[in-house]
Amino acid sequence: MNRIDRRFDDLKKEGKKALITFITAGDPDIDTTYDIVLALEEAGADIIELGIPYSDPLADGPTIQASSQRALAKGIKIKDIMDLVMRIREKSDIPIVYLVYYNSVFKYGIEKFLEDSKNAGVDGLIIPDLPLEERKEVLDVADKYEIYLIPLVAPTSKERIKAITENGKGFVYCVTLTGVTGAREEIATDLEEYMRLVSSYTSMPKALGFGISGPEMARKLKSLSDGIVVGSAIVERIAKGYNRCEMLKEVKEFVSSLREVL
Amino acid sequence: MKGRFGRFGGQYVPETVMNALIELEREFEEAKKDEKFMEEYRYYLKEYSGRPTPLYYAENLTKRLGGAKIYLKREDLNHTGAHKINNVLGQVLLAKRMGKKRIIAETGAGQHGVATATAAAMFGMECEIFMGEEDIKRQALNVFRMKLLGAKVTAVTSGTRTLKDAVNEAIRDWVTNIETTFYVIGSVVGPHPYPTMVRDFQRVIGDETKEQILEKEGRLPDYVVACVGGGSNAMGIFYPFIEDKEVKLIGVEAAGEGIETGKHASAMAKGSVGVLHGMMTYLLQDEEGKILPVHSISAGLDYPGVGPEHAYLKEIGRAEYVYATDEEALAAFMDLSQTEGIIPALESAHALAYAMKLAKKLDEDKIIVVNLSGRGDKDVNTVAKVMGVEL
Numbered sequence: 001m002n003r004i005d006r007r008f009d010d011l012k013k014e015g016k017k018a019l020i021t022f023i024t025a026g027d028p029d030i031d032t033t034y035d036i037v038l039a040l041e042e043a044g045a046d047i048i049e050l051g052i053p054y055s056d057p058l059a060d061g062p063t064i065q066a067s068s069q070r071a072l073a074k075g076i077k078i079k080d081i082m083d084l085v086m087r088i089r090e091k092s093d094i095p096i097v098y099l100v101y102y103n104s105v106f107k108y109g110i111e112k113f114l115e116d117s118k119n120a121g122v123d124g125l126i127i128p129d130l131p132l133e134e135r136k137e138v139l140d141v142a143d144k145y146e147i148y149l150i151p152l153v154a155p156t157s158k159e160r161i162k163a164i165t166e167n168g169k170g171f172v173y174c175v176t177l178t179g180v181t182g183a184r185e186e187i188a189t190d191l192e193e194y195m196r197l198v199s200s201y202t203s204m205p206k207a208l209g210f211g212i213s214g215p216e217m218a219r220k221l222k223s224l225s226d227g228i229v230v231g232s233a234i235v236e237r238i239a240k241g242y243n244r245c246e247m248l249k250e251v252k253e254f255v256s257s258l259r260e261v262l
Numbered sequence: 263m264k265g266r267f268g269r270f271g272g273q274y275v276p277e278t279v280m281n282a283l284i285e286l287e288r289e290f291e292e293a294k295k296d297e298k299f300m301e302e303y304r305y306y307l308k309e310y311s312g313r314p315t316p317l318y319y320a321e322n323l324t325k326r327l328g329g330a331k332i333y334l335k336r337e338d339l340n341h342t343g344a345h346k347i348n349n350v351l352g353q354v355l356l357a358k359r360m361g362k363k364r365i366i367a368e369t370g371a372g373q374h375g376v377a378t379a380t381a382a383a384m385f386g387m388e389c390e391i392f393m394g395e396e397d398i399k400r401q402a403l404n405v406f407r408m409k410l411l412g413a414k415v416t417a418v419t420s421g422t423r424t425l426k427d428a429v430n431e432a433i434r435d436w437v438t439n440i441e442t443t444f445y446v447i448g449s450v451v452g453p454h455p456y457p458t459m460v461r462d463f464q465r466v467i468g469d470e471t472k473e474q475i476l477e478k479e480g481r482l483p484d485y486v487v488a489c490v491g492g493g494s495n496a497m498g499i500f501y502p503f504i505e506d507k508e509v510k511l512i513g514v515e516a517a518g519e520g521i522e523t524g525k526h527a528s529a530m531a532k533g534s535v536g537v538l539h540g541m542m543t544y545l546l547q548d549e550e551g552k553i554l555p556v557h558s559i560s561a562g563l564d565y566p567g568v569g570p571e572h573a574y575l576k577e578i579g580r581a582e583y584v585y586a587t588d589e590e591a592l593a594a595f596m597d598l599s600q601t602e603g604i605i606p607a608l609e610s611a612h613a614l615a616y617a618m619k620l621a622k623k624l625d626e627d628k629i630i631v632v633n634l635s636g637r638g639d640k641d642v643n644t645v646a647k648v649m650g651v652e653l
Contacts, residue, residue: 056553058276061434106551129274133272175278178438178439
């Protein structure tokens with residue numbers, strides 16, 4: 001059984017919601033990323049979304065763009081990230097999904113990317129620029145390696161949700177808003193209506209992500225979904241440039257505060 | 263396959279914009295068949311932009327080179343000074359038809375930005391132009407022109423701060439304001455249906471050229487030569503000739519300081535297949551698919567990719583892609599200015615540079631048509647700087 005399924009099953013039994021936390025691999029460096037992942041787990045994260053830094057992250061807002069640039073400036077390679085996951089796997093069984101732009105997968109070689117991800121211990125992929133119309137090739141190879149290609153839906157998806165979530169695996173990533181990633185003060189979308197629509201098409205677990213800035217917002221959204229994704233709000237804390245100890249402490253405190261409300 | 267040119271093209275975009283692309287495709291297909299829409303489009307091409315543009319026999323240049331006859335398709339004589347307006351008028355009319363009130367565009371050299379700001383002013387639409395911070399510095403004149411026309415110019419500070427990043431930022435804005443905003447892409451790039459749509463709005467260049475050369479010479483040309491950044495002027499002039507196998511189609515990319523130096527923008531010569539801005543095509547990228555910085559003296563060719571239909575024409579061998587360096591383009595820029603009294607855009611000077619080399623090798627009974635895609639007024643500062651002249 002895929003680690004993602006197991007985690008959603010467990011959470012359901014406990015009556016809790018999934019906390020999915022995003023960080024960019026290699027920001028500020030690979031060794032610190034390793035520590036952050038373990039800290040996130042300790043603070044109560046259920047799934048780690050590990051961003052593979054890319055030169056042109058067009059679904060991301062300024063916070064994650066800057067994070068990507070910092071990681072790339074260090075010369076990080078995809079191989080380093082695969083090795084990182086392997087190291088994490090020696091210590092932890094937390095579900096890990098990559099957030100990766102399609103050109104990184106394509107250029108690495110779709111088959112090789114999935115094979116290496118499998119060997120490293122990756123459970124799923126989120127590819128923000130690979131919509132329904134283009135996903136078949138990757139989906140077939142992902143199935144072969146039993147890695148989940150997480151389907152994404154948006155408030156503009158409407159009737160497309162049916163085809164997007166058909167035979168879907170893992171969870172549905174429900175983008176909360178029309179826009180790019182980044183913590184917001186509030187989210188204008190009518191999320192109740194939106195999530196009702198998603199639920200009418202699929203019984204898969206649903207996670208809400210984009211714009212979620214902290215525990216207050218998470219508390220408001222929890223009744224609408226099976227989990228929430230927090231990214232930029234964590235990356236901002238990593239970027240503050242404290243010494244490593246302080247930074248890890250602040251990230252842990254923040255993630256614990258999210259855990260408490262979910 | 264829909265939206266594909268062989269294996270190239272596609273729609274590699276966030277889910278948020280997929281329904282908008284589907285709607286755009288439907289509207290465009292309907293508009294193309296709507297005689298009233300096409301009539302309005304042709305009306306503005308003629309009355310507003312001044313089409314048809316002449317096909318001018320460059321006699322002085324031809325005689326001096328002593329080879330093939332050179333004809334220039336004078337896209338530089340369009341309103342706003344380049345072929346960009348052909349596509350912009352089509353897309354803005356489409357935006358109007360779809361009830362959109364706000365238009366956005368990316369720009370490199372500023373030509374597409376100026377054309378978009380111009381159409382927005384005429385049709386009374388809100389307009390925002392995304393431009394890399396580096397390009398804003400290089401093209402101060404065009405930035406001011408856009409502002410005069412009432413557009414908001416937003417500096418893009420992400421990535422390499424040039425055209426590629428301006429496209430990223432325009433896409434991000436579009437994702438955010440998808441309900442109200444129409445994204446006017448300036449070249450035959452981006453996700454389907456843009457490459458097809460932009461080509462169809464630019465094919466007027468090739469349609470006119472065909473008619474004009476038949477009238478003047480009673481036959482089709484042997485070569486059609488055009489510069490390629492994203493490739494809209496080239497696609498526009500090539501497209502009506504694709505079935506005429508005897509006409510050789512040549513696209514000229516920017517070789518910058520030389521393709522061996524790494525400082526160039528020749529995606530066809532040195533790139534590999536990948537995905538950027540929603541399309542699969544040839545790109546300048548590293549072994550992990552990260553997009554590489556590019557260089558050209560002409561900001562309009564300073565793009566790491568190329569339109570997917572060009573990638574396809576290369577793959578099936580229908581068109582040939584070559585390159586010209588900054589230096590060669592500058593020499594052609596001077597040459598045309600002094601022999602014909604026409605100051606070409608630095609972009610177009612790349613096509614001219616190659617055509618001049620070619621003409622010398624050919625017999626006098628051969629015919630070359632060069633797409634003179636834009637005029638060089640905007641480049642005068644750049645050229646003066648290279649020459650060490652203080653203006």
